[in-house]
Amino acid sequence: MTKVFVKVHELWLEMLMASFMSQNLESKRNLNDFSDILFRHFTWIERLLIKEGIEYDYNRDQIPIKVENLKVILQDLMRRINEVLLMLALLSDDALANRIKTDLEYMLFVLEKMPDEKVTAFNMNRKYKNITLSDEATDAFTLFLFEESYKEYELIMIYNYLKAHSNEDYLNKIFQILVDESFFHLKNFGEMMAQMGILGVPRVIHKSLYQIEDVVEFLKNGIDEELAAKEECKNLSKAVAKDSIELAKFFDFINYQENYHIALMKDALQYYENKGLNV
Amino acid sequence: MVQIDSELIAHMQNPHNYGRIENADSIGIGKNPQNGEEVIVYINAVKKDNDFMIEDIAFEAIACMTTVVAGSIITNEAKGVSFEMARDLIATTLGLLENVPPEEAACSEIVALALQAAIDGFLETLKSGKKQTLIYKIKQSCSPNKEFNAVEKDEK
Numbered sequence: 001m002t003k004v005f006v007k008v009h010e011l012w013l014e015m016l017m018a019s020f021m022s023q024n025l026e027s028k029r030n031l032n033d034f035s036d037i038l039f040r041h042f043t044w045i046e047r048l049l050i051k052e053g054i055e056y057d058y059n060r061d062q063i064p065i066k067v068e069n070l071k072v073i074l075q076d077l078m079r080r081i082n083e084v085l086l087m088l089a090l091l092s093d094d095a096l097a098n099r100i101k102t103d104l105e106y107m108l109f110v111l112e113k114m115p116d117e118k119v120t121a122f123n124m125n126r127k128y129k130n131i132t133l134s135d136e137a138t139d140a141f142t143l144f145l146f147e148e149s150y151k152e153y154e155l156i157m158i159y160n161y162l163k164a165h166s167n168e169d170y171l172n173k174i175f176q177i178l179v180d181e182s183f184f185h186l187k188n189f190g191e192m193m194a195q196m197g198i199l200g201v202p203r204v205i206h207k208s209l210y211q212i213e214d215v216v217e218f219l220k221n222g223i224d225e226e227l228a229a230k231e232e233c234k235n236l237s238k239a240v241a242k243d244s245i246e247l248a249k250f251f252d253f254i255n256y257q258e259n260y261h262i263a264l265m266k267d268a269l270q271y272y273e274n275k276g277l278n279v
Numbered sequence: 280m281v282q283i284d285s286e287l288i289a290h291m292q293n294p295h296n297y298g299r300i301e302n303a304d305s306i307g308i309g310k311n312p313q314n315g316e317e318v319i320v321y322i323n324a325v326k327k328d329n330d331f332m333i334e335d336i337a338f339e340a341i342a343c344m345t346t347v348v349a350g351s352i353i354t355n356e357a358k359g360v361s362f363e364m365a366r367d368l369i370a371t372t373l374g375l376l377e378n379v380p381p382e383e384a385a386c387s388e389i390v391a392l393a394l395q396a397a398i399d400g401f402l403e404t405l406k407s408g409k410k411q412t413l414i415y416k417i418k419q420s421c422s423p424n425k426e427f428n429a430v431e432k433d434e435k
Contacts, residue, residue, distance in 0.1 A: 062297060122292075124285050139283045146291045146344045200292030203347065206319075206339050 002056045004087045005045045009060050011080045012038035013201055016187075017065045018073045020194040021121045027070070027114050032187070034107050041100050046164050048093055057207045058157050065201055071116040078111050121194035128195050131244040140239060141247075144232070145193050146200065151229075152186035153202035154209060155179075158218075161210040168277070174268045181261060185254065215277075219269040223262055230258045287348055294351040296358065300337045305404060307396025308414040309389040316342040318350060320393040324401055330361040331401070338393065345386040353390045362398050369395050388417045 015038055019031035049056045067073045081104050091097040126138050133141060156179050163175035186202075193199045212218045233255035241248040271277070303321035310317050323335040336358050338350045353372060357365045372391040376384035396413040403411040 059299070062293065064293070066292070124288055135282075142283050142288065143344060150344070198288050198292065203294060203297055204339070206317075206341050209341060 001045070001049060001052070001054060001090050001092065004084065004090050005042070005049060005056055006060050007080065007084050007087060008038060008042045008045060009058065010063055011077070011084060012042055013060075014063050014065060014073070014077055014080065016190065017063070017199065017201055018070070018077060020187075020190040020199055021065075021067070021073060021119045022070055022117065023120075024115060024117055027117070030110055030114070034110075037103055037107075041103070043160065043164070044096055044100075045091065046160075048091065048096060050164060052092060058161070058205055058210060059207070060204055062204070063201045065199070066122050067119055068122075069116055070114070070119055073119075074111050074114055074116075078108055081108055081111075120197060121199040123197035125197040127197075128192060128244075128247065131240075131247060133240060133243050133247075137239050137243065140236060142196065142198060144236060145189050145196065145198065148229075149186060149189040149193060149200075150202040152182045152189065154205050155182040156186065157205050158210045158212070162212070162215065168271070168275075170271055171268055174264050174271075177264060178261065181257065185257075188250075216269065216272050219265050219272070223265050223269070226258045226262045226265065230255050233258070290348045290351040291344055294347050296337050296351065296354040297339070297347070298337050299339055300335060303337075305397045305401035306412050307393045307398070307400050308412065309391070309393030309396065310414050310416050311342075311385060311389055312416050316340075316346065316389060318342060318346060318389045318393040320350075320354070320390070320397040322394075322397045322401065324362070327361060330363055332361050333357055333359065333365060338390070340390075342389065343386065345383070346389060349387040349390045353387070353394060357394055362402075365394060365398060385417055392417055 012035055015031055016035035019028055019035055022028040022031055046056070065073060085101060085104055088097040088101055091100075126142060128141070159175040159178045159182070163172050163179070166172055166175070190199065233251045237248045237251035237255065240251070299319070300321040300323060304323045305321075307320045307322075308317060309320070317340070319339045321337045322333050324331040325334050326332075336354045338354050340347050340350050353368070356368050360368070369391045372387055376388055379387075392415040396415045400411045400413040403413070
């Protein structure tokens with residue numbers, strides 16, 4: 001069953017990357033929706049693994065995505081879907097396997113008909129829309145996108161893991177909001193990376209990062225990291241302000257969103273401390 | 280800040296040798312005690328002539344993107360070479376870092392020391408017959424004003 005879990009993880013990420021590559025609005029929307037559905041499959045299989053007491057982690061293979069035409073990645077997605085379809089018999093929950101099967105079959109149907117298009121997400125032009133940035137600002141922006149896209153993926157996986165292993169409704173509500181927020185950021189950064197021609201799949205996360213021994217300490221450190229991220233957004237906003245109001249406003253927006261994350265993490269921290277909980 | 284070119288971006292998009300080797304012959308860890316960043320290097324080695332050769336290598340990084348790029352480059356260089364050549368590579372890397380600002384040097388140093396720990400761990404395991412995972416702590420600091428004075432060696 002862990003093998004299906006890994007394969008769905010890889011399929012979900014490749015589908016998400018494909019959605020960043022596509023510039024056809026309808027294809028992009030479908031790919032994006034499918035990646036959301038696949039993430040839900042991933043969480044359902046995870047729940048089943050926990051229920052059955054099967055050990056698992058978020059390890060996976062690297063996912064090659066560099067293509068010149070969308071058709072190539074679509075073919076690979078269909079190959080992966082067929083692979084998962086063949087493995088569904090390994091799931092111990094027939095109802096879940098059937099639910100996933102019908103979703104995957106519909107995805108195959110849509111992907112087969114999806115139009116081909118030229119992919120520019122890897123051309124390394126490092127231009128965002130029609131904005132001209134200085135070399136220094138372009139380098140800073142490039143590094144920011146790589147660091148932060150990984151960070152958001154990491155946060156999705158951490159909060160997802162915490163949620164999967166917690167029976168506290170209040171905490172789970174907070175973890176789910178944080179997962180959703182990180183998805184929003186990851187999608188924004190992914191779109192920007194594709195525009196800049198530097199799209200890459202976030203690297204595999206080391207299990208010590210999500211199999212957290214001390215959640216209270218993790219939340220305290222996390223709050224500090226969010227504060228540092230606010231500073232970085234503030235600096236980036238200043239660095240690009242003279243070249244692009246649009247980008248500066250975007251970084252301000254991300255900066256202000258961190259306030260909300262910090263408030264949620266403080267809430268979770270207080271809940272843990274009040275209830276004397278820890279993993 | 281490091282100047283970014285297409286070669287560096289290619290390493291960021293797809294870091295070479297990233298991941299782990301299950302049941303690796305040796306695992307070495309480089310650690311930044313100041314901020315908890317870690318690089319884990321996995322190697323499989325085979326006897327060749329009077330030395331050993333790194334047959335396979337992989338790394339994982341709980342660290343920034345610059346460290347990941349350094350890991351991608353250094354492990355690429357180390358793959359398929361003898362321990363002696365790998366030691367030269369480590370010495371060259373550490374030598375090159377002497378003129379680099381500490382906050383930038385730390386990223387490559389942590390990878391070089393993890394590789395060193397994997398090689399030393401392999402040889403110590405061979406000698407003692409007991410698996411050794413070594414952790415080497417870096418000298419450089421990500422904060423330019425604070426420096427660590429000694430390379431510490433711990434056994435996990």
